[in-house]
Amino acid sequence: MRGRVYLIDDDAAVLRGVGALLAAANYRPTAFGSAESFLDAVPDLDRAQAVVLVDVCMPGMQGPQLLRKLVEIGVAVPVIIMTAHGDIQMAVNAMRDGAVDFLEKPFSADELTSALDRALSAAASNEPRAFDAPGEYRRRFEALTPREREVLAEIVDGRSSKAVARDLGLSPRTVEVHRRNIMAKVEASSFAELVRMTVLTSMASEAPTKGD
Amino acid sequence: MAVQFDLGLHQFVEEAPCALAIVDAQMRYLSVSRRWLEDYGLDGADIHGKSHYEVFPEVPERWREINRRALGGETISANEDEFVRSDGRRHWLRWEVKPWRTPQGSIGGLLMFSHDFTKRKETEIALAESEAFRRATIDACPVAVITIDAEGRIMSFSRAATETFGYSEAEMIGANVNCLMPEPDHSLHDLYIRRYLETGERRIIGQPRKIRALRKNGEIFPILLTIREFVDGKRVFVGFAEDITSQEVTDQHLAETQAQLQHAARLGALGEMATSIAHEINQPLTAAASLAGAASLIVRKSAIAAAGEAGALIDEAVSEIKRASEIIHQMREFAKKRKTAKSLHDINKIIEDASAIALIGVEGAVKVEFRLGEDVGAANIDRLQIQQVMTNLIRNAVDAMKDSPEKRLTISTARRTGRVEISVADTGCGIAGGMKSKIFEPFQTDKPEGLGVGLAITRSIVDAHQGEILILDNNPQGAVFQVNLPA
Numbered sequence: 001m002r003g004r005v006y007l008i009d010d011d012a013a014v015l016r017g018v019g020a021l022l023a024a025a026n027y028r029p030t031a032f033g034s035a036e037s038f039l040d041a042v043p044d045l046d047r048a049q050a051v052v053l054v055d056v057c058m059p060g061m062q063g064p065q066l067l068r069k070l071v072e073i074g075v076a077v078p079v080i081i082m083t084a085h086g087d088i089q090m091a092v093n094a095m096r097d098g099a100v101d102f103l104e105k106p107f108s109a110d111e112l113t114s115a116l117d118r119a120l121s122a123a124a125s126n127e128p129r130a131f132d133a134p135g136e137y138r139r140r141f142e143a144l145t146p147r148e149r150e151v152l153a154e155i156v157d158g159r160s161s162k163a164v165a166r167d168l169g170l171s172p173r174t175v176e177v178h179r180r181n182i183m184a185k186v187e188a189s190s191f192a193e194l195v196r197m198t199v200l201t202s203m204a205s206e207a208p209t210k211g212d
Numbered sequence: 213m214a215v216q217f218d219l220g221l222h223q224f225v226e227e228a229p230c231a232l233a234i235v236d237a238q239m240r241y242l243s244v245s246r247r248w249l250e251d252y253g254l255d256g257a258d259i260h261g262k263s264h265y266e267v268f269p270e271v272p273e274r275w276r277e278i279n280r281r282a283l284g285g286e287t288i289s290a291n292e293d294e295f296v297r298s299d300g301r302r303h304w305l306r307w308e309v310k311p312w313r314t315p316q317g318s319i320g321g322l323l324m325f326s327h328d329f330t331k332r333k334e335t336e337i338a339l340a341e342s343e344a345f346r347r348a349t350i351d352a353c354p355v356a357v358i359t360i361d362a363e364g365r366i367m368s369f370s371r372a373a374t375e376t377f378g379y380s381e382a383e384m385i386g387a388n389v390n391c392l393m394p395e396p397d398h399s400l401h402d403l404y405i406r407r408y409l410e411t412g413e414r415r416i417i418g419q420p421r422k423i424r425a426l427r428k429n430g431e432i433f434p435i436l437l438t439i440r441e442f443v444d445g446k447r448v449f450v451g452f453a454e455d456i457t458s459q460e461v462t463d464q465h466l467a468e469t470q471a472q473l474q475h476a477a478r479l480g481a482l483g484e485m486a487t488s489i490a491h492e493i494n495q496p497l498t499a500a501a502s503l504a505g506a507a508s509l510i511v512r513k514s515a516i517a518a519a520g521e522a523g524a525l526i527d528e529a530v531s532e533i534k535r536a537s538e539i540i541h542q543m544r545e546f547a548k549k550r551k552t553a554k555s556l557h558d559i560n561k562i563i564e565d566a567s568a569i570a571l572i573g574v575e576g577a578v579k580v581e582f583r584l585g586e587d588v589g590a591a592n593i594d595r596l597q598i599q600q601v602m603t604n605l606i607r608n609a610v611d612a613m614k615d616s617p618e619k620r621l622t623i624s625t626a627r628r629t630g631r632v633e634i635s636v637a638d639t640g641c642g643i644a645g646g647m648k649s650k651i652f653e654p655f656q657t658d659k660p661e662g663l664g665v666g667l668a669i670t671r672s673i674v675d676a677h678q679g680e681i682l683i684l685d686n687n688p689q690g691a692v693f694q695v696n697l698p699a
Binding site: 009011013014016017018020021023024025057082084105106107108109112 | 506507508
C-alpha cells in the first residue's frame with residue numbers, strides 16, 4: 001500500500017475512475033461526494049500516510065475553502081487540488097492557500113502517482129513545504145536572465161505565448177524559445193511542474209518579508 | 213361750337229371694331245362706337261349730346277386734366293391704366309386721346325380710343341396671386357423643392373433648397389439640375405431623363421429614395437429624394453429633397469453599436485458556453501482517462517501475453533483523451549480573450565444607445581420610461597460590455613412582460629456615494645425567491661429559443677467591473693434588475 005488517498009469530487013464518474021486508478025496503482029482510496037461529507041468523516045479517518053485529493057470547483061464548499069477549513073481545525077494532511085485544464089490562476093491561488101500540489105484534469109496515471117508520492121514522502125519527512133526543495137529550485141531560477149524572468153512571470157499567469165509576445169514587444173517565436181530555455185534551466189518536465197516550482201519558489205522567497 | 217357730322221361718318225364710328233368716342237371741345241358726345249357702349253355697360257343708352265363727365269361722373273381729376281391737355285393740342289396715351297367705376301367695377305384700359313381739328317384748323321374736340329383688357333388682366337392677377345401663394349407654400353416647405361423641365365433645367369428652387377444646397381435661386385434658374393449631384397449621377401442624369409421620356413419606365417419617380425447629393429461647397433451628403441411628375445402644358449418634374457445627414461449619422465452610429473454588441477454577445481455566449489462545456493466535459497474525460505489508466509496498470513500487472521501491447525494502446529487512449537481536453541480548453545481561451553477595455557463613459561448616453569438598440573421592434577408594445585439622474589455623469593467602464601448588459605436586461609424585461617396586461621419598462625440611473633446605480637424595472641411575471649440565485653447560472657432559461665447564457669454573461673461582465681447585480685421585486689408586480697458599478 002503506497003498510501004491513503006481521500007478523494008473528493010462531486011462527479012460520481014470521476015470518483016469511480018480515479019478511484020479505480022488509485023486502487024490499481026496500489027493506493028487505498030476513499031471517495032467523498034462533497035467537501036462537507038469529507039469534513040464530517042475527518043474525525044474517524046486515518047491521517048497517517050494520507051493525502052487529500054480534492055476538486056477545485058464543487059457545489060457547496062469548494063476545494064480552496066476546504067483547504068482553509070482543514071488548516072483552521074488543525075488537520076495536517078497534505079492537500080492536492082484538481083483543477084480544470086489550463087486554470088493556472090486557480091492552481092496558483094490554491095497553492096498560496098496551502099495546497100502542496102495541483103493536478104490538471106484529465107491526468108495520466110504517471111502524473112497522478114508522482115504527485116501523490118511526492119506529497120506522501122514530504123509528509124513522511126514532516127516537512128510539508130520542504131519536499132520540493134525550494135532552495136534547490138531557487139538556485140535553478142537564479143540562472144534565468146532578466147528577460148526570461150519577465151516571460152516566466154507572464155506565462156505563469158496563464159497568458160498565451162502570443163499575448164506574452166504582444167505585452168513584451170517580442171515575436172511569438174522568441175517567446176517560445178525563452179519558454180523552452182526556462183523549462184530546461186529549471187529542469188521542469190511539464191508546464192504544470194514549471195508553475196508549481198515557480199509558485200513554491202516565490203512563496204519561499206516571500207516568506208521572510210511577509211513574516212514580520 | 214356745333215360741328216356737323218354726316219351720317220356716313222356716324223355709321224363709320226358706330227361700327228368701328230374698337231371702343232371709340234368723338235367729343236366736342238365741351239366734352240359732349242358727337243359720336244361713339246357700339247363697342248364703347250358695350251365696354252362701359254351703356255348698351256341702349258343714348259348719350260349723344262351728353263357730356264362725357266355727365267355719363268362718367270367718376271372720371272378722376274387726373275383724366276380730366278389729361279383731357280384738358282389734349283384739348284390744348286397734346287396726344288396722350290397709356291398702355292395700362294385702371295378706371296374704377298362708381299359702382300366699384302374696374303376696367304383695365306389701354307387708351308389714347310388726341311384732338312381733332314376743324315377745317316379752319318382750330319381744335320374741335322377729342323378722339324378717345326380705349327381697349328379694355330380687364331379680363332386678361334384679372335386672369336393675370338389671379339395667376340400672379342396663385343403663383344405667389346404657390347411660391348409661399350413651397351418656400352414654407354421644410355424640405356427642398358426643385359422643379360425641372362424635361363431637359364433637366366431648373367425652373368424653381370425653393371428657400372429650403374437654397375439652404376440645403378447653398379446656391380441662390382437666381383444662380384439656379386435655368387441651370388442643369390445635375391450640378392446638384394455628385395458623379396456618376398452628374399454625368400448620367402440627362403440620360404436618366406431621356407430614358408424615362410422614351411420608355412416611360414419609372415426608376416426613381418414616385419418612390420422616396422436615399423441618394424447622394426452635392427452642395428455648392430463640394431460636400432457630398434445624403435438626401436431622401438421623392439420625385440413627382442406633372443404635365444402643365446409641358447412635362448415638369450418636382451423633386452422633394454430632404455437632407456438626412458443627421459439622421460444618417462444617428463442610424464450609422466446605432467448600426468455600428470448594434471453590430472459591435474452582437475459581436476460581443478456572440479463572443480460572450482461562446483465564452484460562457486465554452487467555459488461551461490469545458491467544465492462539464494472535463495469531468496467525464498477525467499473519469500475516462502483514469503479508468504483507462506487503471507486498466508493499463510491492471511493489464512501490465514497481469515500475466516496475459518500481450519499485456520505490454522494492450523497497455524500501450526490504453527496509454528494512447530489516455531493521451532487522446534488529454535488532447536480532447538486541450539481542444540476544449542483552447543476554445544475557452546479563445547472566447548475568454550476579450551479583455552475589458554475600460555475608459556470614462558457617460559453612463560446615461562450609453563444607456564440611451566443600448567436602449568435604442570434593445571427596443572428595436574418593441575416600439576409601441578411596451579411603455580418605456582426613462583428616469584436618468586442628471587448628476588450620474590461618467591464611470592470607468594467597458595462601453596460595449598455595459599451596453600451588452602443593458603441590452604440583455606432590457607430584452608429580458610420585455611420578454612418577461614409578454615403576457616402581462618400592463619407592459620411598463622422603467623430604466624433609471626442614479627448616482628450614489630462611490631457608485632452608479634442602473635435599474636431596469638418591468639411589470640412582468642417577476643422572479644420567484646428560489647430562482648433569484650439560480651438565474652445567473654449558465655443554461656438556465658425558460659425561453660424555448662434561448663441558450664440561457666445571457667444573464668451568466670451579464671453577471672460575469674458586472675463582476676469584471678467590480679460591480680454587483682441585484683434582483684429586487686417591483687411593486688406591485690414584476691422584477692427590477694439593479695446593476696451597481698463603482699464610480
